[in-house]
Amino acid sequence: MAGRNSKNSGSAAGVTSDEARSPGAREVRNVALVGHTGAGKTTLVEALLATSGVVSRPGRVEDGTTICDYDEIETRQQRSVNLALAPLEYDGVKINVIDTPGYADFVGDLRAGLRAADCALFVVSTAAPLDGTTRLLWTECAAVGMPRAVVLTKLDHQRADYPGTLAACRESFGDNVLPIYLPDPDTGTASGLVGMLSRQLYTYSDGRRSEGQLDDAGHARVERARGELIEGIIEESEDETLMERYLAGEEIDLKVLIGDLERAVARGAFHPVLPVCAPTALGTVELLELMSGAFPSPAEHPLPEVTTVAGKTRTDLSCDPDGPLLAEVVKSTTDPYIGRLSMVRVFSGTLRPDMSVHVSGHFLAERGHEEHDEDERVGSLSSPLGKTQRPIPKAPAGEIVTVGKLSRAETGDTLSDPGDPLLMRPWDIPEPMLPVAITPRTKADEDKLSQGLSRVAAEDPTLRVENNPETHQLVLWTMGEAHTDVLLDRLAHRYGVHVDPIELRVPLRETLSGPGSGRGKHVKQSGGHGQYGICEIQVEPLPQGSGFEFVDKIVGGAIPRQFIGSVEKGIRNQMEKGTTSAGYPMVDIRVTLVDGKAHSVDSSDMAFQMAGALALREAAQAAGVALLEPFDEVSILAGDDDVGTVMSDLSARRGQVLGTEAIGQGRSLVRAEVPQTELVRYAVDLRAMTHGTASFTRTFSRYAPMPQHLAAKVLDHHPSP
Known part of the structure; x- marks a missing residue:
């Protein structure tokens, strides 16, 4: 496939020099x-690197080390959890392939990869059903107009179903998703391809592509699909006469069709499908031809929204290596030997080693990241090959590179010229919804915990760290269980901080079940001045949200005026601590001070504070204590087919459905009020019941009485903090 901007040399060339020229x-x-x-x-990345000549065989560089090497965390977790950049060169075009994590917990990294990219290649296995998460991501890319293509993999798998997978993709992704190559059943679906436009046969029986001719039966098989493909290309053509000529029976020139196909792909109007089998290299040359020839360059992709640090919109920037510097930290990691490494996409200007840059981060304050604007000196620039970093002299607009020693820059930060500070809003970073309470394992871990968490949070904007002032717990808000495992692994093995998960405490409240009375007596003699304070109170519950009322009905000076406030202070202090073993704050009560006694010498502020606290505890025991639990308003975005399941589950969680709303594209929004105690693992459970296709947000709504049988369990099993 001839490229729009390629040299049409028809040969593959690997990136072999550290000082290779910087492409435009x-x-x-x-x-x-x-x-x-x-x-x-x-596996596909490894095959592309081998086909393009970067490595001698899939997965290996010349010294035998693996090219797509997992880091130590990925090895222990047995899953890809990081963005990986694999640069290669084909037909005079440099292709930066960004391998994104596929697990739902790491969708933040996936979206970071999409921000760094100018087009998306959807990799779909023919040996498994098309999953809902992939459908959602296709919709997200479509919403922002990102060009897309589809690769169907695992053609050599025993359960491979190419026709079924192709049909599922077309049904889910739309009519403009059409194959431009088909696997050839005569030569073997994992070793033969048929070019739909050229009617050419390509075989990969020895791992290399060789060309052949279709027989009459082969021609007959492809003609119907070929006609559909040509019509799809012509519908997106800028030549309005082309369809009329085609329907009149004219044979459209192959170069015209390929040119129109490439332009339609580049602007996101047409989405080609290619079969690829990485072990046999089937389709890898064709995919590289598509990437170099049809995928858009950075110059063709619009820049994200840019403002000054003060918020003024900038519209004068473009993908110009001589323009003002504008770059973004796509991913930050820490190498135990090299230190902080940042994957950076350059959108405008040119980044060079040792230059000074302005670092801006303004959009993650709600997750514990302070807004920051500071200047910093860039370290070395490099291009990764597995775990090897190859030095490069500069990174012009359009490039993605690894930058060393950006110690202050966090994931999502903007890099610009210190004399012209700029700011880009980061990609859509999902809100973490799984709370995990942790505690340091040892005193040494406690001393290192704060610094370790700050480093992890700087690398991962999907993490939110919360010090809950009510439950006195340190809570990590994560994307799911796999994300939690990776974070704790990273803390332990990268930063030497070991922590243990503990039971999460939901911040409940206490209130009174009914009216009651209590007497507080704090009398002590210990030589010299003693302690003497006695008070009697009556208590009653107030409507929810009323707060605290203190009524003074002392007559005759039973308690001197200077100690009335002391009694109130003692009662307020006890309310903050709670009156039960669970230790939750007490709210919405009225306390009436009706009587008391004082001593001319031994009475004091502290004595009456103690008396007030004792009186409240006695009165609460007499009146009975009810627990109030927090409710969140939850908004769940789910597929129409899952709405019934979601609503049934909400009812089982003691939730109250407030309404449902159809929002189009087969999805609905369900709103409900649900107790926070029932939402602790909702992020995990919702994903399981909807196969990863639903999402939710939550905001605090109100407090409401907890059922008595549940309150009894809480009071029995939760000691004071």
Whole structure:
């Protein structure tokens, strides 16, 4: 396939020199691989590197080390959890392949990869059903107009179903999803391809592509599909006469069709499908031709929204290596030997080693990241090959590189010229919804915990760290169980901080079940001045949200005026601590001070504070204590087919459905009020019941009485904090 900007040399060339020339923006392709775990993205990257000549054989560089090497955390977790950048060169075009995590917990990294890319390659396994998460991601890419193509993998698997998978993709992704190559059943679906436009046969029986001719039966098989493909290309053509000529029986020139196909792909109007089998290299040359020839360059992709640090919109920037510097930290990691490494996409200007840059981060304050604007000096620039970092002299607009020693820059931060500070809003970073309470394992871990968490949070904006002032617990808000495992692994093995998960405490409240009375007596003699304070109170519950009322009905000076406030202070202090073993704050009560006694010498502020606290505890025991639990308003976005399941589950969680709303594209929004105690693992459970296709948000709504049988369990099993 001839490229729009390629030299049409028809040969593959590997990136072999550290000091290789820096290609212009129109000679660069930034491609994000998107697909579910197990679809074969990493294996595909290895095959492309081998076909392009970067490595001698899939997965290996010349010294025998692995090219798509997992880091130590991925090895222990047995899953890809990081973005991986694999640069290669084909037909005079540099292609930065961004391998994104496929597991739902790491959708933040996936979206970071999409921000760095100019087009998306959806990798779909023919040996497994098309999953809901991939469908959602296709919709997200469509919403922002990102060009897309589809690769169907695992053709050599015993359960491979190419026709069924192709049909599922077309049904889910739309009519403009059409194959441009078909696997050839005569030569073997994992070793033969048929070019739909050229009617050419390509075989990969020895791992290399060789060309052949279709027989009459082969021609007959492809003609119907070929006609559909040509019509799809012509419908997106800028030549309005082309369809009329085609329907009149004219044979459209192959070069015209290929040119129109490439332009339609580049602007996101047409989405080609290619079969690829990484072990046999089937389709890898064709995929590289598509990437270099049809995928858009950075110069063709619009820049994200840019403002000054003060918020003024900038519209004068473009993908110009001579323009003002504008770059973004896509991913930050820490190497135990090298230190902080940042994957950076350059959108404008040119980044060079040792230059000074302005670092801006303004959008994650709600997750514990302080807004920051500071200048910093860039370290070395490099291009990764597995775990090897190859130095490069500069990174012009359109490039993605690894930058060393950006110690202050966090994931999502903007890099710009110190004399012209700029700011980009980061990609859509999902809100973490799984709370996990942790405690340091040892005193040494406690001393290192704060610094370790700050480093992890700087690398991962999907993490939110909360010090809950009510439950006195340190809570990590994560994307799911796999995300939690990776974070704790990273803390332990990268930063030497070991923590243990503990039971999460939901911040409940206490209130009174009814009216009551109590007497507080704090009398002590210990030589010299003693302690003497006695008070009697009456208590009653108030409507929810009323707060605290204190009524003074002391007559005759039973308690001197200067100690009335002391009694109230003691009662307020006890309310903050709670009156039960669970230790939850007491709210919404009225306390009436009706009587008391004082001593001319031994009475004091502290004595009457103690008396007030004792009186409240006695009165609460007499009146009975009820627990109030917090309710959140939850908004669940789910497929129409899952709405019934979601609503049934909400009822089982003691939730009250407030309403449902159809929002189009087969999805609905369900709103409900649900107790927080029932939402602790909802992020995990919702994903399981909807196969990863639903999402939710939550905001605090109100407090309401907890059922008596549940309150009894809480009081029995929760000691004071």
